[in-house]
Amino acid sequence: MAVAVVVPTARRRRHGKGWVFHLVMSAITLLWVTPLVFVAIVALRSFDDISFHGLGSLPHSFTLDAFGTAWNEGNIAGALGNSLIVTAAVVILVLFLASLAAFALSRYPIPYGRAILLVMLAGNLLPPQILLIPVSQICEMLGIYDTLFALIVVQVGFGLGFFTFVLYGFMRSLPVEMFEAAKIDGAGDLRIYATIVMPLCRPALAALAALESTWVFNDLLWALTVLRTDTKFPITAALLNLQGGYTSQWNVVAAGSLIVAIPTAIVFFAFQKHFVSGLLVGVSK
Amino acid sequence: MSIPTPSRVNLTRRGLFAAGAVVGGSALLSGCLGSGNTPATGGSNANVSLTLQSSLSDPKPKAALEQVVKGYTKYPTTLNTVAIEQFRAQLSTYLTSANPPDVLTWYAGSVARDYASKGLLLDLSDMWSGDGACAKFSPALKSLSSDSSGKQIFVPTNYYWWSVFYRKSAFAEWGVKAPTTWDEFMALCETLKGKGISPLTNGTGSTAWMASGWFDYLDLRINGAAFHRELLAGKHSFDSAEVRKVMDTYATLIPYFDPKGRSYTWQEAATPLVNKKAAMYLIGAFVTTAFPAADVDDVDFFSVPPINPSVPSAEEAPTDGYFASASTKNVGAVKDLLGYLASAKEQQAYIEASGSSNLPTSPDVNSSGFSPLVQKGMKLLQDTKEITQFFNRDSSDALQATADAALTKFLDHPGDVATILKDWQAAAQKVWGS
Numbered sequence A: 001m002a003v004a005v006v007v008p009t010a011r012r013r014r015h016g017k018g019w020v021f022h023l024v025m026s027a028i029t030l031l032w033v034t035p036l037v038f039v040a041i042v043a044l045r046s047f048d049d050i051s052f053h054g055l056g057s058l059p060h061s062f063t064l065d066a067f068g069t070a071w072n073e074g075n076i077a078g079a080l081g082n083s084l085i086v087t088a089a090v091v092i093l094v095l096f097l098a099s100l101a102a103f104a105l106s107r108y109p110i111p112y113g114r115a116i117l118l119v120m121l122a123g124n125l126l127p128p129q130i131l132l133i134p135v136s137q138i139c140e141m142l143g144i145y146d147t148l149f150a151l152i153v154v155q156v157g158f159g160l161g162f163f164t165f166v167l168y169g170f171m172r173s174l175p176v177e178m179f180e181a182a183k184i185d186g187a188g189d190l191r192i193y194a195t196i197v198m199p200l201c202r203p204a205l206a207a208l209a210a211l212e213s214t215w216v217f218n219d220l221l222w223a224l225t226v227l228r229t230d231t232k233f234p235i236t237a238a239l240l241n242l243q244g245g246y247t248s249q250w251n252v253v254a255a256g257s258l259i260v261a262i263p264t265a266i267v268f269f270a271f272q273k274h275f276v277s278g279l280l281v282g283v284s285k
Numbered sequence B: 001m002s003i004p005t006p007s008r009v010n011l012t013r014r015g016l017f018a019a020g021a022v023v024g025g026s027a028l029l030s031g032c033l034g035s036g037n038t039p040a041t042g043g044s045n046a047n048v049s050l051t052l053q054s055s056l057s058d059p060k061p062k063a064a065l066e067q068v069v070k071g072y073t074k075y076p077t078t079l080n081t082v083a084i085e086q087f088r089a090q091l092s093t094y095l096t097s098a099n100p101p102d103v104l105t106w107y108a109g110s111v112a113r114d115y116a117s118k119g120l121l122l123d124l125s126d127m128w129s130g131d132g133a134c135a136k137f138s139p140a141l142k143s144l145s146s147d148s149s150g151k152q153i154f155v156p157t158n159y160y161w162w163s164v165f166y167r168k169s170a171f172a173e174w175g176v177k178a179p180t181t182w183d184e185f186m187a188l189c190e191t192l193k194g195k196g197i198s199p200l201t202n203g204t205g206s207t208a209w210m211a212s213g214w215f216d217y218l219d220l221r222i223n224g225a226a227f228h229r230e231l232l233a234g235k236h237s238f239d240s241a242e243v244r245k246v247m248d249t250y251a252t253l254i255p256y257f258d259p260k261g262r263s264y265t266w267q268e269a270a271t272p273l274v275n276k277k278a279a280m281y282l283i284g285a286f287v288t289t290a291f292p293a294a295d296v297d298d299v300d301f302f303s304v305p306p307i308n309p310s311v312p313s314a315e316e317a318p319t320d321g322y323f324a325s326a327s328t329k330n331v332g333a334v335k336d337l338l339g340y341l342a343s344a345k346e347q348q349a350y351i352e353a354s355g356s357s358n359l360p361t362s363p364d365v366n367s368s369g370f371s372p373l374v375q376k377g378m379k380l381l382q383d384t385k386e387i388t389q390f391f392n393r394d395s396s397d398a399l400q401a402t403a404d405a406a407l408t409k410f411l412d413h414p415g416d417v418a419t420i421l422k423d424w425q426a427a428a429q430k431v432w433g434s
Helices: A002-012 A014-043 A047-053 A065-073 A076-107 A113-125 A128-142 A148-172 A176-184 A189-200 A202-218 A221-226 A235-241 A250-270 A272-280 B004-030 B034-046 B059-070 B084-096 B110-117 B139-144 B168-174 B182-194 B208-222 B224-232 B241-256 B259-263 B266-274 B285-290 B293-298 B331-342 B344-354 B372-383 B397-412 B414-433
Strands: B050-054 B077-081 B103-107 B155-159 B162-167 B198-200 B278-284 B299-302 B314-316 B319-324 B386-388
Touching: A014 A250, A047 A250, A047 B266, A047 B293, A065 A076, A065 A250, A065 B059, A076 A113, A076 A148, A076 A189, A076 A202, A076 A235, A076 A250, A113 A148, A128 A148, A128 A221, A148 A202, A148 A221, A176 A189, A189 A202, A202 A235, A202 A250, A202 A272, A221 A235, A235 A250, A250 A272, B050 B059, B050 B331, B059 B077, B059 B344, B084 B103, B084 B110, B103 B110, B103 B331, B155 B331, B155 B344, B162 B168, B162 B208, B162 B266, B162 B285, B162 B314, B168 B278, B182 B198, B182 B241, B198 B241, B208 B224, B208 B241, B208 B278, B208 B314, B208 B386, B208 B397, B224 B241, B224 B314, B224 B386, B241 B397, B241 B414, B259 B397, B266 B278, B266 B285, B278 B285, B285 B299, B285 B372, B293 B299, B299 B372, B319 B331, B331 B344, B397 B414
Parallel strands: B050 B077, B050 B103, B198 B278, B314 B386
Antiparallel strands: B103 B319, B155 B319, B162 B278, B162 B299
16 A cells, blocks of 8 residues: 555656666565565475575575475365365455445434444454354354354454445445436335445445455464364464474475465455555545 | 365365354344354264364474374364464363364373363373273373373373583584583583684574573572472472572573573574574474474483482473363273273374474383484483473463563673562462462
8 A cells, every 4th residue: 555655646746766766666665575585485495404404595406395394294285275264255245244244324314323434344443362262162152163164253253344344435425316216216225235336336346346455364363262173273373383393494484485385376366456446545535 | 084074174165164054044044143043053963073283383393293193093083283372372261162173282281280279171081090091101291191180191102301402523523521510501602602603502582491401400500300290380489598699690691591592482592592592492402393304313311400409300291281171072082092002002193203302101112213312312211310491381371471581680680689589489470369
């Protein structure tokens, strides 16, 4: 987001101080990229090289073995599958439920509508850490502890408040006249929702889908809270498992991290535009 | 067997998922929170299957345990491996849950005793008597595996030793040899320092507990194992003349440590030892896993030399193994699995495959195939009079945190020892009081 803000300013001053901008941004970019380059280098080294020369030294070896080890021993493939199931289910459910809620709250005089909205938002302001034990206990009571279903329910629950709030703001900005026209033409509530509101919300939905999919995909905390079987772990928890209690094969951990970063990177590049607009949804009202 | 198992597991998983979805869905719809457990319990009773929750996420030990569990065919057993820090944090959740894992890996001693006192662990006393799987284990292991009321609640399967590790070729290069007395040890440190080598390495950065290694050993050598145990149990003060003496000796070592060690993890601190920039490392035998494969045979060790001749010899040997949940539904099957894991044959298979220099607890293991280093370690522990584990295992993780704070502060400011010990005692008091 910093980039999005800086670029326009820089463009305006292109003729005067362009080189200052490039100098400063090159330095910042380098700083930003360094950890990634470091991880990539570690992933390409052998374990013996790391234990002999140290983690921070220049590479003395080149091998792709770590990627194979991470893939085979870390159950990365299975974990990726779990992550994709959870992410897809959560994104679809959360957007569907949140858009319904936002539609109702923004277009109908619901008693205590504003209070409902504020309560939903307030839930998001609580640090999730204080809810870990209650959530795990409740899942236990419901008998869904240690299932992907529990993870999906929890993620949907926690996403719902924020997404309803954002979509509420967006739907409020849609002109009232359109709804009146639709009603005069005889469209019912569901028809209005499906054929007018949803298409109009597409930019907001796309942005939120992009955001939510990276959030859910990168989540570790909830996965650790409701799951305990390693074959059900999503990718983040599987990555944590690559780290040993005594010895950590840093090259394998680094290689695993790179593999795991690929899906998020794809989502980011595919929805790049939406990310920036997603972060700005509701700002430019 | 290997083919049916995965498909069975898949079925269970899918079944559980579906059951969960049904239960969760109906509960959500009706708003009813109470009756969720029935289908899940019914499902696991119909077919006896066991869950083994393991914290062994290091690649080789993990693979070794997977292989051992695969060899167990009597009851279908699912092995779950969870990274150790997460396992540590969630252990009490595992044990208190309505449908807990049946068998769990963990530590013998005060940690297991703690859980036993809350009634969370299965009584395994019959495995320790008659012709039970653990009946022939040493009395020291038996007392380590007993709770405060004398029941056995733990099955130890392997342990390792702590010592000062060094590279034989490095010592030969520098023309020095392993010391046998404390004066020789200090002289050796001085000689090595004169050659521009860091005599000692230690990784006390994010693995601050490593600082307790030297504390434990100096206390064992100066005040003895009995005092050490009582100190960790709260019967002596950290702010006492005895502990002060330990810290004064510790202070004489500080100039010999590789100064970068304060920012290293234990594993990073092994690198100077590997490439001969540092000479000695007081650490557990797991250090061999941080060596390049080709250099492992070059590793040797000597025990921390005696300081006070009037205290009996003592070594640290952290003991690992298994305990079982008190609310397991298949007590017979659990004991059968534990007996299998504790058997000499499986201990040997595990140790050979894990490559981590661990020692077997069963006296019937044929150790002739083990490396000379491991055999030397076994002899060290056989000959010593007293065995302790390690600071956290002899006390608690909470007390370990107070030690980490005090000892890292001490390493940075050895001059402040008086206030550090006073603060340490105050912090420890809170742990014991709670």
